[in-house]
Amino acid sequence: MSAVLKRFPVRLDIRRGSVDMTHGSGGRAMAQLIEELFVRHLDNELLRQSNDQAAFAVAAGRMVMSTDGHVVSPLFFPGGDIGSLAVHGTINDVAMSGARPLYLSAGFILEEGFPLADLERVVASMARAATAAGVPVVTGDTKVVEKGKGDGVFITTTGIGIVPPGVDISGDHARPGDAILVSGSMGDHGVTIMSSRENLQFETSIESDSAPLHELVADMVAAVPRIHCLRDPTRGGLATTLNELARQSGVGMVLREDAIPVKPAVTAACELLGLDPLYIANEGKLVCICARQDAQRVLEVMQMHPLGGQGAIIGEVVEDQHGFVQMETGFGGSRIVDWLAGEQLPRIC
Amino acid sequence: MCLALPAKVVAIDAVNDTATVALGEVRKDISLALVEDVQVDDFVLIHVGYALNKVSPEEAERTLQLFAEAGLAQAVRP
Amino acid sequence: MKYVEEFRRHDLAQQLADAIGKAVDPDRQYNLMEFCGGHTHAIFRYGVQDLMPPNVKFVHGPGCPVCVLPIGRIDNAIQLVEQHDVILCTYGDMLRVPASGRKSLLRVKAAGGDIRMVYSTQDALAIARDNPGREVVFFAIGFETTTPPSAVAIRQAQAGGLGNFSVFCNHVLTPAAIQNILESPELRTMGSISIDGFFGPSHVSSIIGSRPYEFFAEEFQRPVVIAGFEPLDVMQSALMLVRQLNEGRHEVENEYTRVVTRAGNIKAQTLVAEVFELRRSFEWRGLGLVPYSALRIKDSFGGLDAERRFDMPAIAASDVKGCECPSILRGVKRPTDCKLFGTVCTPDNPMGSCMVSSEGACAAYWSYGRFRQSGTPDARESAA
Numbered sequence: 001m002s003a004v005l006k007r008f009p010v011r012l013d014i015r016r017g018s019v020d021m022t023h024g025s026g027g028r029a030m031a032q033l034i035e036e037l038f039v040r041h042l043d044n045e046l047l048r049q050s051n052d053q054a055a056f057a058v059a060a061g062r063m064v065m066s067t068d069g070h071v072v073s074p075l076f077f078p079g080g081d082i083g084s085l086a087v088h089g090t091i092n093d094v095a096m097s098g099a100r101p102l103y104l105s106a107g108f109i110l111e112e113g114f115p116l117a118d119l120e121r122v123v124a125s126m127a128r129a130a131t132a133a134g135v136p137v138v139t140g141d142t143k144v145v146e147k148g149k150g151d152g153v154f155i156t157t158t159g160i161g162i163v164p165p166g167v168d169i170s171g172d173h174a175r176p177g178d179a180i181l182v183s184g185s186m187g188d189h190g191v192t193i194m195s196s197r198e199n200l201q202f203e204t205s206i207e208s209d210s211a212p213l214h215e216l217v218a219d220m221v222a223a224v225p226r227i228h229c230l231r232d233p234t235r236g237g238l239a240t241t242l243n244e245l246a247r248q249s250g251v252g253m254v255l256r257e258d259a260i261p262v263k264p265a266v267t268a269a270c271e272l273l274g275l276d277p278l279y280i281a282n283e284g285k286l287v288c289i290c291a292r293q294d295a296q297r298v299l300e301v302m303q304m305h306p307l308g309g310q311g312a313i314i315g316e317v318v319e320d321q322h323g324f325v326q327m328e329t330g331f332g333g334s335r336i337v338d339w340l341a342g343e344q345l346p347r348i349c
Numbered sequence: 350m351c352l353a354l355p356a357k358v359v360a361i362d363a364v365n366d367t368a369t370v371a372l373g374e375v376r377k378d379i380s381l382a383l384v385e386d387v388q389v390d391d392f393v394l395i396h397v398g399y400a401l402n403k404v405s406p407e408e409a410e411r412t413l414q415l416f417a418e419a420g421l422a423q424a425v426r427p
Numbered sequence: 428m429k430y431v432e433e434f435r436r437h438d439l440a441q442q443l444a445d446a447i448g449k450a451v452d453p454d455r456q457y458n459l460m461e462f463c464g465g466h467t468h469a470i471f472r473y474g475v476q477d478l479m480p481p482n483v484k485f486v487h488g489p490g491c492p493v494c495v496l497p498i499g500r501i502d503n504a505i506q507l508v509e510q511h512d513v514i515l516c517t518y519g520d521m522l523r524v525p526a527s528g529r530k531s532l533l534r535v536k537a538a539g540g541d542i543r544m545v546y547s548t549q550d551a552l553a554i555a556r557d558n559p560g561r562e563v564v565f566f567a568i569g570f571e572t573t574t575p576p577s578a579v580a581i582r583q584a585q586a587g588g589l590g591n592f593s594v595f596c597n598h599v600l601t602p603a604a605i606q607n608i609l610e611s612p613e614l615r616t617m618g619s620i621s622i623d624g625f626f627g628p629s630h631v632s633s634i635i636g637s638r639p640y641e642f643f644a645e646e647f648q649r650p651v652v653i654a655g656f657e658p659l660d661v662m663q664s665a666l667m668l669v670r671q672l673n674e675g676r677h678e679v680e681n682e683y684t685r686v687v688t689r690a691g692n693i694k695a696q697t698l699v700a701e702v703f704e705l706r707r708s709f710e711w712r713g714l715g716l717v718p719y720s721a722l723r724i725k726d727s728f729g730g731l732d733a734e735r736r737f738d739m740p741a742i743a744a745s746d747v748k749g750c751e752c753p754s755i756l757r758g759v760k761r762p763t764d765c766k767l768f769g770t771v772c773t774p775d776n777p778m779g780s781c782m783v784s785s786e787g788a789c790a791a792y793w794s795y796g797r798f799r800q801s802g803t804p805d806a807r808e809s810a811a
Contacts (some may be wrong), residue, residue: 035719113805118489180576185496205374220390232621252803264374264428265374265375267373267428268372268373268374268375268428269375270355271354271372271373271428271431272372272375272377273447273546274352282355291749295653318804320803320804322803329472329473329474330435331435331440331472331473331474331478331658332435332437332439332440332441332444332477333473333475333478334474334477335471335472335473335478337476338793339774345519345520345522345523345544346519346546347352347519347520347542348352348396348397348518348519348520348546348569348573349517350723352465353465353572353629353630353633353656354431355428355429355430355431357429357681365490372428373428375481377433379565379581379609380519380547380576381550382579382667382698383576383692383694383695383698384576384692384694385694391468392429392430394630394633394686396572396573396576396630397481397518397546397547397548397576398546398547398548398549398576398731399575399576399579400632401572401575401692401693401695402634402686403588404632404685404686405684405685405686406429406685407432408684408685408686409433409685411684412434412655412660412663412683412684412685413433413434413439416439416443416663417439417442417658418662418762419443419446427531
């Protein structure tokens with residue numbers, strides 16, 4: 001720490017300072033921001049090398065890479081913040097291929113005027129999330145845009161991972177007769193975000209489910225390497241994810257409404273706003289499609305993991321050239337669970 | 350039209366003519382400007398941030414009975 | 428959730444389905460119009476149609492205030508934002524409705540217009556208080572359920588001297604719409620649409636009471652059952668309508684007694700009467716000019732009337748060429764009769780309001796109807 005102090009005459013005023021254009025200019029101010037804020041929290045061997053890139057060796061095999069931009073508003077919400085979301089989101093994207101995530105990179109676009117205290121809070125949260133998940137942020141970038149051109153901070157994370165041998169998971173592998181499973185309750189994250197936003201206020205006991213799923217996936221894949229599909233139902237919710245998979249695989253699906261886990265508080269919040277939990281984002285859940293005979297085993301393994309305790313089999317894949325996702329309602333009728341059209345907006349009608 | 354839901358009154362703010370209602374575990378503050386004589390534990394129908402009417406527990410019970418009897422009533426008719 | 432979940436019970440649904448199945452006369456058709464978008468939504472969401480016998484059909488009426496608002500009025504709202512720099516507060520439902528020139532409130536917002544979605548008129552008042560230097564206009568839409576909240580806001584704004592707040596009033600009246608449908612030539616003389624009975628709207632009725640429907644039942648000799656909007660309410664009400672039709676009765680019955688009375692909510696009605704008065708006529712999309720069917724703000728509250736505060740010329744806007752919303756709203760044509768349906772006009776790229784609103788016939792048909800036509804085996808068959 002004293003080595004850093006000697007390099008910069010005055011410490012960064014994180015408590016009262018804010019981002020300004022010099023922090024993105026490539027000069028001393030930017031170097032100080034990186035050292036005293038980013039590296040200090042995200043601290044790891046590769047990052048400390050202070051190169052523009054991180055170099056590392058990997059075992060032979062199939063590699064996976066994924067990238068995700070995070071623009072969530074508000075930045076801080078019950079159960080997480082844009083930082084932890086950015087870490088978990090990309091870890092999950094990598095994990096959905098069955099791969100073990102290795103490293104992350106993080107690019108920050110900061111808005112002029114963004115308080116450094118908030119930035120530190122975000123970065124510290126990222127660091128905690130990365131450490132807890134065992135997936136370090138090894139390289140990054142910072143740019144600053146003029147006030148009014150950003151929403152405080154945008155974060156883009158890219159992750160790489162390595163796929164274990166014998167694992168071939170892809171969205172076009174679903175087959176008629178397969179079972180469809182989810183790892184837990186639907187709609188938690190999106191409802192939490194909506195309840196934190198300005199014009200919709202209500203007190204609930206819901207928090208975001210943002211979490212890294214790679215260890216749950218590792219357990220599932222170790223037990224059943226032949227899993228067909230994995231995907232995390234983020235934007236657009238379960239409904240969108242299932243429609244995507246149905247289309248990719250050229251199949252249809254039939255779900256049972258009663259089998260889909262939804263927390264009572266989420267159900268109530270959705271009733272209030274006229275929203276459907278099936279279309280609401282999740283950040284710590286996954287959808288799994290596997291052969292019918294493997295479903296019970298996958299379910300057991302899921303339920304043994306803390307992040308899969310509410311896991312359930314919710315339906316099955318069927319032959320259908322039109323790719324419809326149908327659902328038997330709890331009421332006894334049936335309905336279509338279609339693609340999300342536009343953005344789900346609260347309605348009065 | 351009209352997405353309106355029955356919610357339980359859990360607190361009343363007489364000064365502002367508002368109430369806190371609970372729908373399951375979700376709570377919301379709504380206006381009582383359109384209703385009268387609302388007490389805590391009453392159920393009200395809420396729509397766009399207002400209570401529109403009280404929900405009558407007796408009538409709710411009767412309606413549920415009607416549903417249950419529907420099947421039986423048919424058996425009685427020749 | 429009390430008073431919600433009990434009215435969705437599967438076992439009772441089955442019982443009611445059996446009762447309806449036994450009650451219907453196999454030799455006749457029962458076409459029951461649900462006027463209220465909430466009923467359309469419940470029917471699709473729970474799959475109520477699947478539990479009905481085949482000779483009972485739900486006909487979707489124009490009970491969607493979003494669908495019946497003429498494009499010109501949305502154009503006016505957009506003008507307020509673009510030309511007068513107001514903060515426009517609106518319910519979420521209006522944001523995606525297409526207006527003229529390929530615009531919508533959402534697109535105008537994306538281009539920088541200050542449009543804010545609110546859940547309540549109270550939110551709009553708060554925005555006005557928080558922005559004393561800006562004009563704030565609330566875009567008021569809806570039937571009689573949503574009108575009292577606008578009345579409250581107008582009175583509060585006047586009493587509180589909130590000088591930068593005004594309301595752009597587009598409130599419409601249910602009985603006038605029902606009358607218009609029942610009097611339409613297609614119904615009366617040509618018989619091309621046949622409506623045997625009505626589900627009365629749930630929450631409009633909680634405000635206006637069941638009394639206003641007595642006129643229709645008598646004049647047009649058709650039964651009306653005021654129906655709650657949970658799926659069991661819809662089914663029970665269908666049973667009540669079937670029974671009335673079998674017995675040749677045409678009365679107003681109330682299934683939604685837990686909320687609706689004959690007189691309605693007098694306090695709300697009084698408030699509305701204090702603030703609003705009838706317009707001589709108002710244009711409804713699909714129905715044309717309908718007399719005494721809409722409200723405007725009274726002179727005594729004229730200071731809060733956006734139409735008086737701002738120059739808002741009447742805009743005679745037309746639907747996109749080929750859009751059949753007007754006919755579809757009246758039940759005269761089906762979504763598949765429209766050339767734009769499924770080609771240019773989809774939920775992602777709606778051309779008309781029937782596709783935007785979740786209660787619009789086209790939006791509903793897009794998912795549900797397409798499925799029915801596709802030949803895909805029904806969920807319940809494959810699950811058996």
